[in-house]
Amino acid sequence: MKNEWPLWEIFIRGQHGMSHRHVGSLHAPDAEMAIKNARDVYTRRNEGVSIWVVEANHIAASSPGDKGPLYEPSESKVYRHPTFFDIPEEVGAM
Amino acid sequence: MYAQMVKSEATNDDPEKLAAFQERIDRGEKIEPKDWMPEGYRKTLIRQIGQHAHSEIVGQLPEGNWITRAPTLERKAILLAKVQDEAGHGLYLYCAAETMGVSRDELTEMLLDGRMKYSSIFNYPTLNWADIGAVGWLVDGAAIMNQVPLQRTSFGPYSRAMIRICKEESFHQRQGYDAIRKMAEGTPEQKKMAQDAVNRLWFPSLMMFGPSDKDSTHSEQSMKWKIKINTNDELRQKFVDQTVPQIEFLGLDLPDPGIKWNEERGHYDYTDPDWSEFFDVIKGNGPCNVDRLAARNKAWDDGAWVRDGLLAHAQKKAARKHAAE
Numbered sequence: 001m002k003n004e005w006p007l008w009e010i011f012i013r014g015q016h017g018m019s020h021r022h023v024g025s026l027h028a029p030d031a032e033m034a035i036k037n038a039r040d041v042y043t044r045r046n047e048g049v050s051i052w053v054v055e056a057n058h059i060a061a062s063s064p065g066d067k068g069p070l071y072e073p074s075e076s077k078v079y080r081h082p083t084f085f086d087i088p089e090e091v092g093a094m
Numbered sequence: 095m096y097a098q099m100v101k102s103e104a105t106n107d108d109p110e111k112l113a114a115f116q117e118r119i120d121r122g123e124k125i126e127p128k129d130w131m132p133e134g135y136r137k138t139l140i141r142q143i144g145q146h147a148h149s150e151i152v153g154q155l156p157e158g159n160w161i162t163r164a165p166t167l168e169r170k171a172i173l174l175a176k177v178q179d180e181a182g183h184g185l186y187l188y189c190a191a192e193t194m195g196v197s198r199d200e201l202t203e204m205l206l207d208g209r210m211k212y213s214s215i216f217n218y219p220t221l222n223w224a225d226i227g228a229v230g231w232l233v234d235g236a237a238i239m240n241q242v243p244l245q246r247t248s249f250g251p252y253s254r255a256m257i258r259i260c261k262e263e264s265f266h267q268r269q270g271y272d273a274i275r276k277m278a279e280g281t282p283e284q285k286k287m288a289q290d291a292v293n294r295l296w297f298p299s300l301m302m303f304g305p306s307d308k309d310s311t312h313s314e315q316s317m318k319w320k321i322k323i324n325t326n327d328e329l330r331q332k333f334v335d336q337t338v339p340q341i342e343f344l345g346l347d348l349p350d351p352g353i354k355w356n357e358e359r360g361h362y363d364y365t366d367p368d369w370s371e372f373f374d375v376i377k378g379n380g381p382c383n384v385d386r387l388a389a390r391n392k393a394w395d396d397g398a399w400v401r402d403g404l405l406a407h408a409q410k411k412a413a414r415k416h417a418a419e
Contacts, residue, residue, distance in 0.1 A: 003402055004199045007192070024255075025189045027198055029401075030408035041182050044175075045262070064129050 006055055008034040010042055013050035020052050028053075097149070097240075098213060098304040099376070100142040100316070107132045119320055124250040127193035135319055140196050141210070142321060143252055147187035148205045148212035152386050154180045156220040157229060165223055172269050173226065179266065183259045190251035206391050214372060217380030218298050224277050224284075224291035230270015232292070232299040232337065238263050239333045240303070243323035252321075271340065278344040289346050296349035297367040303330040305369060334364050 005027040011020035023042050028034035034053040042048065062070060078084050087094050112132055118125065125131055154177050161177065164170035188198055204210040215233055220226060241263065245256045277288040304310060304326040316322035324332075334353070341348055352365035375383070 003405055004197060005401065005405060007189075024186060024258075025192075026185060029404040030411065033404065033408075040178075041185050044178070044182065061128070064126070 005029050008053045009056050009059060010038045011052035012042055012048040014048060016049055097142045097145045119248045125248050126250045136194050139249055139321055140191055140194050143187055143191040144201050144210050147184045148210055150180050150184035152212040152216045155386055155389055156216055159220050160226045176266050179262050186255040186258055190255045193251045206394055213302060214375045215298050215302050217375050217382045219382050222287055224287040227270050227274030228291035228295045230266050231274055232295050234263060234266040236299050236302045236333050239329045248320035275344060278346055292346055293349045300330055300367045301372045331361055334362050338362050
């Protein structure tokens with residue numbers, strides 16, 4: 001326990017042009033080894049073209065209790081969606 | 095099933111919170127690590143996911159036993175890839191368990207000192223190459239039966255681990271069937287080996303699903319929480335129904351004279367495994383229990399200097415970088 005390798009969160013770019021996506025985590029002594037281990041654990045079947053690793057304790061996360069203050073304000077702003085506006089058919093594609 | 099007889103933990107939580115939690119599960123919402131959850135849910139899942147992870151890791155031993163003796167270079171490469179997948183599956187699952195607040199080292203130590211279990215099936219030996227085919231086909235086949243529904247389990251990290259695992263598992267079963275098919279279609283001696291492997295591994299495979307529903311005391315709460323989706327007997331029946339035609343295709347005899355198609359039920363009847371043997375293996379008296387735990391302990395002890403050395407190196411490098419800044 002005292003000597004456990006730190007936990008790293010792994011992000012993989014699946015294909016060129018896509019963004020990196022969180023795929024899981026693993027333990028490694030440092031970033032270099034984390035990338036090597038991520039190669040073995042998360043890309044055994046060509047799942048990636050690029051790997052990011054971030055030490056898990058460097059990630060700050062919102063908490064479930066903040067759901068209201070964080071996301072409720074956007075619920076009342078339906079005009080942010082294009083379907084809010086009626087555009088006459090004669091105007092054509094918009 | 096890689097997790098057998100997972101004892102469910104009693105919960106002593108605020109009834110209001112419990113009810114709200116149950117509603118979330120009933121709505122099909124996923125529970126994420128930072129969400130409130132009953133203590134019993136957390137403890138039961140740590141035990142279940144941990145046991146599942148340990149099974150993947152210990153499961154490498156019976157197959158690893160034949161990597162250096164695979165009959166061809168191709169079979170060797172395939173088996174190596176399969177065993178490497180099992181290591182990966184163990185890692186996905188350990189990470190899922192760790193999100194619930196247990197550390198990797200704690201999980202490892204609980205396996206090594208016998209406080210946590212792994213699937214009974216891995217306490218049986220792999221005596222020859224035919225066993226490797228039968229393990230991939232039957233053991234991974236039984237595991238898939240259990241893991242496919244678990245993709246829908248209520249705990250997000252567990253569900254995501256199961257989805258990854260299921261994507262890879264089908265290769266395991268097919269390579270096993272392919273290997274044993276080669277033997278079943280080979281010389282009379284090879285066919286005999288294939289038959290012997292099926293005969294020996296059939297009942298231990300049925301035991302993987304855990305005791306019969308009437309003796310399975312922990313199912314109800316787990317099913318309510320959607321950390322168990324089907325009952326043991328449901329999954330066992332599904333496995334038998336799927337596997338019998340596969341045995342027949344190989345031209346092998348059925349390993350149980352009690353297997354008969356039951357028109358009325360629309361299922362195969364079969365003989366229950368010897369449950370006293372199952373409980374004996376769980377207790378530590380299977381053919382390989384001692385070897386398996388000894389091998390895991392040795393690997394952990396022998397690897398200590400590597401773990402410590404790499405960590406010391408990383409810390410030294412970080413300190414040097416810090417000093418230079």
